[in-house]
Amino acid sequence: MRDLIVTENITLDGVTDASAGWFSVANDADVDQSDVVAALREQSEAADAVVFGRVTFQQMRGYWPKQTDDTTGVADYLNRVTKYVVSSTMGDPQWGAHHRAAGCWVPG
Secondary structure, eight states: OOOOOOOOOOOTTSOOOOTTSSSOOSOOTTSOOHHHHHHHHHHHHHOSEEEEEHHHHHHHHHHGGGOSSOOSSHHHHHHHSEEEEEOSSOOOOOSSSEEEOSTTOOOO
């Protein structure tokens, strides 16, 4: 049995959405986010996998693989870490090492 440690990034209104440009994804040169970057690195060094629901996974898959100038290490980590996706409807996740946490489907 393994520990499941939950890390949540959320705002007071319950939404974390970088698509409108109001939220910086820990890579804003104009804002000192060294504390955020340090926390993200600490969390990623302690984890060998991440768990997503299908919708969050699909949103992350649409964003992080395209980040070629990320100096925080978040993109590299998310692109290489094993991802567990909770879904009964998603087929091939198409993003790195992954397992679908529904039924018995595990990619080869």
